[in-house]
Amino acid sequence: MYPKRITKINLGRFDLKVEKHFPFEKIESQMKKFNRTLVTTALPYANGPVHVGHLAGVYVPADIYTRYLRMKGEDVLLIGGSDEHGVPITIKAKKEGITPQDVVDKYHNIIKDSFEKFGISFDVYSRTSSKTHAETASEFFKTLHEKGEFIEKTSEQYYDADANQFLADRYITGTCPHCNNEGAYGDQCESCGTSLNATDLINPTSSITGNKPELKETKHWYLPLDKYEPYLKQWILEEHKEWKPNVYGQCKSWLDSGLHPRAVTRDLDWGVPVPVDGGEGKVLYVWFDAPIGYISATKEHTPDWEKYWKADDSKMVHFIGKDNIVFHCIIFPSMLKAEGSYILPENVPSNEFLNLEGDKISTSRNWAVWLHEYLEEFPEKQDVLRYVLTANAPETKDNDFTWKDFQARNNNELVAILGNFVNRALVLTHKYYKGIIPAAGELSDFDKETLAEIPVLKEKVEKNLETYHFREALKEAMNLARLGNKYLADTEPWKVVKTDEERVKTIMNICLQISANLSTLLEPFLPFSAVKLREFLNIERLEWENIGENVIEAGHQINKASLLFEKIEDATIQAQVDKLLATKAANEAANKVVTPAKENINFDDFMKMDVRVGTITEAEKVAKTKKLLKLTVDTGIDQRTIVSGIAEHYKPEEIIGKQVSVLVNLEPKKLKGIESQGMILMAEDADGKLSFVSPDQAVKPGSEIR
Numbered sequence: 001m002y003p004k005r006i007t008k009i010n011l012g013r014f015d016l017k018v019e020k021h022f023p024f025e026k027i028e029s030q031m032k033k034f035n036r037t038l039v040t041t042a043l044p045y046a047n048g049p050v051h052v053g054h055l056a057g058v059y060v061p062a063d064i065y066t067r068y069l070r071m072k073g074e075d076v077l078l079i080g081g082s083d084e085h086g087v088p089i090t091i092k093a094k095k096e097g098i099t100p101q102d103v104v105d106k107y108h109n110i111i112k113d114s115f116e117k118f119g120i121s122f123d124v125y126s127r128t129s130s131k132t133h134a135e136t137a138s139e140f141f142k143t144l145h146e147k148g149e150f151i152e153k154t155s156e157q158y159y160d161a162d163a164n165q166f167l168a169d170r171y172i173t174g175t176c177p178h179c180n181n182e183g184a185y186g187d188q189c190e191s192c193g194t195s196l197n198a199t200d201l202i203n204p205t206s207s208i209t210g211n212k213p214e215l216k217e218t219k220h221w222y223l224p225l226d227k228y229e230p231y232l233k234q235w236i237l238e239e240h241k242e243w244k245p246n247v248y249g250q251c252k253s254w255l256d257s258g259l260h261p262r263a264v265t266r267d268l269d270w271g272v273p274v275p276v277d278g279g280e281g282k283v284l285y286v287w288f289d290a291p292i293g294y295i296s297a298t299k300e301h302t303p304d305w306e307k308y309w310k311a312d313d314s315k316m317v318h319f320i321g322k323d324n325i326v327f328h329c330i331i332f333p334s335m336l337k338a339e340g341s342y343i344l345p346e347n348v349p350s351n352e353f354l355n356l357e358g359d360k361i362s363t364s365r366n367w368a369v370w371l372h373e374y375l376e377e378f379p380e381k382q383d384v385l386r387y388v389l390t391a392n393a394p395e396t397k398d399n400d401f402t403w404k405d406f407q408a409r410n411n412n413e414l415v416a417i418l419g420n421f422v423n424r425a426l427v428l429t430h431k432y433y434k435g436i437i438p439a440a441g442e443l444s445d446f447d448k449e450t451l452a453e454i455p456v457l458k459e460k461v462e463k464n465l466e467t468y469h470f471r472e473a474l475k476e477a478m479n480l481a482r483l484g485n486k487y488l489a490d491t492e493p494w495k496v497v498k499t500d501e502e503r504v505k506t507i508m509n510i511c512l513q514i515s516a517n518l519s520t521l522l523e524p525f526l527p528f529s530a531v532k533l534r535e536f537l538n539i540e541r542l543e544w545e546n547i548g549e550n551v552i553e554a555g556h557q558i559n560k561a562s563l564l565f566e567k568i569e570d571a572t573i574q575a576q577v578d579k580l581l582a583t584k585a586a587n588e589a590a591n592k593v594v595t596p597a598k599e600n601i602n603f604d605d606f607m608k609m610d611v612r613v614g615t616i617t618e619a620e621k622v623a624k625t626k627k628l629l630k631l632t633v634d635t636g637i638d639q640r641t642i643v644s645g646i647a648e649h650y651k652p653e654e655i656i657g658k659q660v661s662v663l664v665n666l667e668p669k670k671l672k673g674i675e676s677q678g679m680i681l682m683a684e685d686a687d688g689k690l691s692f693v694s695p696d697q698a699v700k701p702g703s704e705i706r
């Protein structure tokens, strides 16, 4: 038998091999000993469902990280919730004619359900409209107020007199003074990521009425970020050089250009009310209250919440998208520092954006793969999407999700590598041994080398997960399936079985050990498939530390297996591509600009045209053309032939008896050898669709139109 604990041949944590891949200062920050971890995920706005971009950027990596730590037996919490305040919610409510509470109730439930079904293993998924949150955010504000951490200042802010309200955040748009993006919001430019004040915008416009706003005086509370600038510089630029280059770089650029006091209250009626004198009619700025949502959610989960937030041996990690870097690295840490009793994040792994088929994902343009729709259209295939989004994660640059790539990764990787190996191991075990695991005999050098690779892969996965390199971690975990395939291809049990039955027992035993190890090593990434694989193997869940061990005993009976992954056919992918093409066409039609009016004409010019109501009495297709119909029209004056380019919009039999508008004094013209005597007038829609212009009640043919 081979050794029971193969982990013993594990490479040490700080040997040369590790040092070669990871600069030593990076390892050093990992060495700081923490006794518990708090993982937070950006709070999605509850003004729409969640899409693949959300999963790829924040929730899948955070879930992988948390599952990994749990499997190692660490004390870890995964915290999430819906951001239910802020202007996007009130704008949506106004548009749909419902209350902001209706909006957040609807989308919070859709979002929560999507996350649950994708296996995002939150310990708590809360919402910022909860009572606990209102209390926590109020207390936090009051504490800073009492400590004198705010500056109270009356200033001129933009105001829309017609709407009778101040224009905060997304209620106002204009041109970004930094990058000239014309759609920048009053608090942030999403194009360059810069955090703005509404008064910075060039050409400010009210999003409510489209008016040019006026300035009006109002009082607000400001957090003096400049006060924390020296601290933030030391903490981020000196002590957290290991943060991802995109995060570190953005922080450095803000800190280098100097921080300024920032208003943390707003003149709005939806949000957490400002809890101090003079705060009537005002609420906390959504980016002041939202990150406090992480604290409220932790409170709701456990009465022991303080140790996760306040103990020095706790590690906090914020998973966010790149548009949230300033809030999590500059503003929230300044708030926590001002309060004084909280720890600051140890890392803020932020991803870049995921695009869809070459275009920026957009809720308003419906350019997205919505999770609730995917769940219906690809039942039981959550792991396929988790896999594709991790393998193609936008970790260092914006990446593109395409349905072709989704299909290729499923068919060529999940099916052909992972599914194929597991299936062959299980099927051969049933075929040769009726599903009972055979005992291994003496191991060959090749057997030993193969098994020794398992702890090496485990270590590579760990190193990558602990430094937030999820793509690389998944690749290394999948290498265990590749190792299994190579082992099978090299040992060829289906040939050897004819000459050396004892040898095949060893081979199959090793294949099953690899399969069982796969169910553990891949669990953080593919939790549904890990469960399925353990059902096939008829084994209990294993701990992370078991990886590399001889985890499955000879004599154990495995279950009948089915396929771990199924091939996805071209037609399925084409249906998704067509769905997106339809969205694109609908967007183009909606955006088509109405043709400007032509120059004025006088009444006499108009009266030169003789337009009459005619009735179509006969219709047939013009042979060898796609577009033309030959019509006979009763114009009241005569029965005449008119050739009309409407064959793609109307069938001949549908239009007999139809009353239409006819220009009867247009010069006759030959079309395909037929003389057309006049023209049927058509209305052309934005998408090119033609409709007749017909009287809304029957009139006598020949009636004049003028």
Ligand SMILES: [Zn+2]
Residues within 6 Å of the ligand: 176, 177, 178, 179, 180, 181, 184, 189, 190, 191, 192, 193, 194
């Ligand atoms: Zn900008």
